[in-house]
Amino acid sequence: MPELPEVEVISNFLLDKIKNKQISSVAVNNWYLRVPITGDIDDMLKGKVISDIKRRGKYIIWHTDNNTAIIIHLGMSGKLIYAEYNQVQNKHDHVVFLFSDNTSIVFNDPRRFGLIIVLNKEQEVNFFDALGAEPLTDEFNGAYLQTLLKNRKVNIKSALMDNKLIVGIGNVYASESLFRARISPLKPAQDLTYKECEKLATEIKNTLSDAITAGGSTLKDYAQPSGSAGYFQNSFYVYGKAQKPCKICNNIITHIRQNGRSTYFCNVCQN
Numbered sequence: 001m002p003e004l005p006e007v008e009v010i011s012n013f014l015l016d017k018i019k020n021k022q023i024s025s026v027a028v029n030n031w032y033l034r035v036p037i038t039g040d041i042d043d044m045l046k047g048k049v050i051s052d053i054k055r056r057g058k059y060i061i062w063h064t065d066n067n068t069a070i071i072i073h074l075g076m077s078g079k080l081i082y083a084e085y086n087q088v089q090n091k092h093d094h095v096v097f098l099f100s101d102n103t104s105i106v107f108n109d110p111r112r113f114g115l116i117i118v119l120n121k122e123q124e125v126n127f128f129d130a131l132g133a134e135p136l137t138d139e140f141n142g143a144y145l146q147t148l149l150k151n152r153k154v155n156i157k158s159a160l161m162d163n164k165l166i167v168g169i170g171n172v173y174a175s176e177s178l179f180r181a182r183i184s185p186l187k188p189a190q191d192l193t194y195k196e197c198e199k200l201a202t203e204i205k206n207t208l209s210d211a212i213t214a215g216g217s218t219l220k221d222y223a224q225p226s227g228s229a230g231y232f233q234n235s236f237y238v239y240g241k242a243q244k245p246c247k248i249c250n251n252i253i254t255h256i257r258q259n260g261r262s263t264y265f266c267n268v269c270q271n
């Protein structure tokens with residue numbers, strides 16, 4: 001499942017490829033994603049120019065010249081595929097955005113947990129209202145993180161993965177950030193000291209930024225829209241490394257389940 005870095009890589013790629021392009025049609029082959037696609041999507045978007053592309057959490061937002069926002073979430077298995085022509089359609093190609101220069105973006109999603117919705121400015125603000133903090137912003141620092149974790153009895157790993165607190169961090173980047181900060185994933189969130197919060201905020205930023213630079217992590221089927229794989233998985237310290245030696249201390253990496261999700265950590269480096 002793509003997390004913040006993968007979505008950021010995709011957003012940046014799209015910004016480069018389709019900014020200032022005019023949509024000539026939106027063809028829908030399958031309307032039933034997580035939420036059904038609005039029946040008038042083609043009428044709403046035909047002729048609109050993509051003015052900007054942003055990321056908020058794990059959502060990709062295409063803004064158009066008339067203040068409409070196309071909000072896309074990739075769910076578990078969604079992909080946005082760019083082509084320099086109106087490409088031949090494959091299985092699970094649910095939506096095709098065709099631009100006036102004959103390039104196109106295809107939304108492909110075998111599991112159909114993805115989302116494509118069209119919102120006006122006000123609806124967009126409301127839609128993102130409940131989302132938590134963006135970890136790559138300047139405001140996100142140790143003091144801010146400590147405020148978020150106050151009175152949270154849940155373990156720190158689950159807190160990091162709670163999108164109402166912080167957006168975009170899933171299983172992979174929670175495990176890696178906690179390792180880099182040398183904090184146990186078992187520790188109750190509210191027990192982190194100010195110093196630990198500072199360290200963790202810094203390491204979350206470092207981990208996410210390094211992953212973006214590496215084009216994301218390719219674990220199963222994630223690929224950048226250019227088709228190339230990400231390579232941050234080569235820099236993992238703990239994720240997926242059960243029974244392997246810790247790169248720092250040689251201790252064997254522990255694998256446990258927390259809230260039904262796999263957690264990997266080094267119980268020597270992280271305590």
Ligand SMILES: [Zn+2]
Pocket residue numbers: 246247248249250251266267268269270
């Ligand atoms: Zn270790």
